[in-house]
Amino acid sequence: MAGSSSQETIMTHSVIHPQVLIIKPPPAFTYFESNFTQKFDILKAWESPLPLDQFLTTHAQSVQAILCRALTPVNADLLQLLPALKIVVSVSTGANHVDKAECRRRGIAVTNARNAYSEDVADIAVGLFIDVHRKISAADSYVRRGLWSSKGDYPLGSKIGGKRVGIVGLGSIGYNVAKRLEAFGCKISYNSRSERPSLSYPFHSDVCELAANTDALIICCALTDQTRHMINKEVLSALGREGVKVNVGRGAVIDEKELVKCLVNREIRGAGLDVFENDPHVPKELVEMDNVVLSPHKAVFTLESFKRGSEVAIANLEAFFSNKPLVTPVMDE
Secondary structure (H helix, E strand, O other), rough: OHHHHHHHHHHHHOOOEEEEEOOOOOOHHHHHHHHHHOOOEEEEEHHOOOOHHHHHOOOOOOOEEEEOOOOOOOOOHHHHHOOOOOEEOOOOOOOOEHHHHHHHHHEEEEEEEOOOOOHHHHHHHOOOOHHHHHHHHHHHHHHHHHHHHHHOOOOOOOOOOOOEEEEEEEOOOHHHHHHHHHOOOOOOEEEEOOOOOOOOOOOOOOOHHHHHHEEEEEOOOOOOOOOOOEOOHHHHHHHOOOOOEEEOOOOHOHHHHHHHHHHHOOOOEEEEEOOOEEEEOOHHHOOOOOEEEEEEOOOOHHHHHHHHHHHHHHHHHHHHOOOOOOOOEOOOO
């Protein structure tokens, strides 16, 4: 019996966890690192003194899975250094940073966080929408600079209720935005890759037509070849001088140079931006405007959302190493 117990102890201590490569840690990784290390052997490339290519070459034959974030491009050059790779697990909502065509060619699965962050992103979108109309951030600055006592009452804002809001991209994030704004009495319409007949919101297949029939556009769509610079001069002009634009999607969905021109020339009322075309670089013109609310790409930055995102990533990795169906596979677009 004693021998059997000793043998079981040795077997317990000799358990080998599957290897998962992480080049750069996801945000808030330290909060959930123990959840990963209990199940996987994490290869922390960012802690190695070796240059990245040498580190990857050292582990090339053993790495079957990589955990990545949006700021870690998984391109053809990187994939070439990992011949044994079988799955890319993104902790981001999208997978624009992953060369999906190359992964498809090599039979590498790709997953993302899907809807893990949708509610938090929707909250920020609504917050920016309210802030631009009611001038909360600008009024805060007005008070802090002592201007309330020296210059008197702050200029009027604009009512939220009754606003016609066009949502570009009615996926999980866009739908959550719509439900929140309905509670304020806003009138919702949308543009998306396809119409959702189950919903009562008016659908516009043309984003310029959507802009012409709304008081505000909220961008919630992913960045693709089709959506890059989709919000251009024509769309902004259609939105009009009293129009407001909010972006929680991707910066390059908007032609940022045209947006700056429209704001400088007061061709639209204002903007709330969580993302920019060249994060983290923000055009100085935007910084200087009190009708623009700026946020440092932090829509998903809550402890709760990162916890949910880590759970989804772990579930995908466990499914992969157990030969079970993946939880959130990225479908071909």
